[in-house]
Amino acid sequence: MPGRQRRGRIDYRSGWRGHEAASAYEEDLRREESEAGWLGETERRLLADVVDRRFDGREIRYLDFACGTGRIIAFLEERVSSATGIDASPEMLELARAKLTKAKLICGDVTVDSSVLPGRYDLVTAFRFFLNAGETLRSEVLRVLHGALADDGIFVFNLHSNSWSLRSLSVLFRRHVLGQTWWNQRSFLQVRRELRDHGFQVIELHGYNFLTGKGVREVGALRPAARVGWDALRGRLPDRYGPDWGDEFSRRAHRALAPGLSILDVGSGRLPTVSVGRRPAGCRYVGLDISRAELQRAPGGSYDALVVADVIEPLSALVEGFDLVLSFQVLEHVKPLDQAMENLRVYLRPGGRLVAQLSGTFSLFGLANQLIPQPAATWLLRRLLRRDPETVFPAHYHHCWYSALERMLEPWTAAEIVPYWMGAGYLGFSRPLQAGYLVYEEWVRLADYRNLAAYYVVDAMR
């Protein structure tokens, strides 16, 4: 998983060591550039402007402190006479090296040994450093960098979360409600005081980026969401409603089939996920269901063996017995889901694959199911959806959301969770309600609130 969450909890000096941390940071940067490319672009534009105005063609001996994977130094190296990057992490520097043509890179920690910095510099930058470095580290670095600046030298740095910005509302929520203590923020006043204490004089201050990347996505999603609602009012559903519901699952499940596989169909009951005629030659097809009666209602020859059991029960006889586990719209009925997922993992042989579809806890139907009392739910199912309540099994929706699934899939070798936004079918009885729902669904989809998806398809390898 990306290092974003772990970084805040670990030591800021050493937490960037290792290939995993370095590539996670690079991955974060890549994601940010694709989601909010203008943020990096704004930083580069501001930086270029300061350098061009302040130096006006003069010689620039440049140092990028905590240069990391080279984001800033790679941008500036052609504008300066000489460029040096310093960082405490050899792995971050390894990634930086590939982006640079002439800059010199030094691996070292200036707070431990200031002699690693060989000269004095006209321009020093430090991006994405001061916000998350602790107080002592900040102070030590400011002291060393002040000493490394030439007379009239300029120090440019950024602070990527201001306590007086709109973003701070989300940071306060994350820190105090969600308990995510690694979210830091600092105010300009705090920073100015610190700079003065270390002998700097503030000559320019530029604010940028009023909304978070997420905020930008949220605002940007409003118009297309409203358009989807308008189309739905006129009877046109979004294109993703074109294919049959369950297509994503079927495509993946059928692609995973191969002759001779041992397949476990979890919760398959009377309707095996892959019908007999579509199975490649030589497959062994086992049905697992909590109800023997349901399994026995399946067409003759559907199963080579039956397992009547709750999927949360660990069954040693099944361990490493299968190449493929399939499960369609079953796991939302299971609690604790974590235990069920772990069982499915160990029932697979190493390299075996799970393809499952389940409903989301925060889907419209999921929420209604959890909130509406049973008699009212039965009435609604009969009257509005014309469904026989007998065919609807009780569901728990336990941990059926994106980040919970992501956590459960950590022990797997590889995993993909595909949010499946197709919850409007339940509101087919009322066009205005369906249109209203689609505005919501389109908005959360575009704003990337994956935890709110109607369904998920999980495709994972043991």
Ligand SMILES: C[S@@+](CC[C@H](N)C(=O)[O-])C[C@H]1O[C@@H](n2cnc3c(N)ncnc32)[C@H](O)[C@@H]1O
């Ligand atoms: C968030 S990254 C920033 C990288 C880069 N400046 C950017 O804007 O993309 C923070 C960097 O600070 C480095 N670092 C932390 N403590 C340091 C220290 N005492 N001396 C040198 N580098 C340090 C880490 O190794 C890491 O590469």
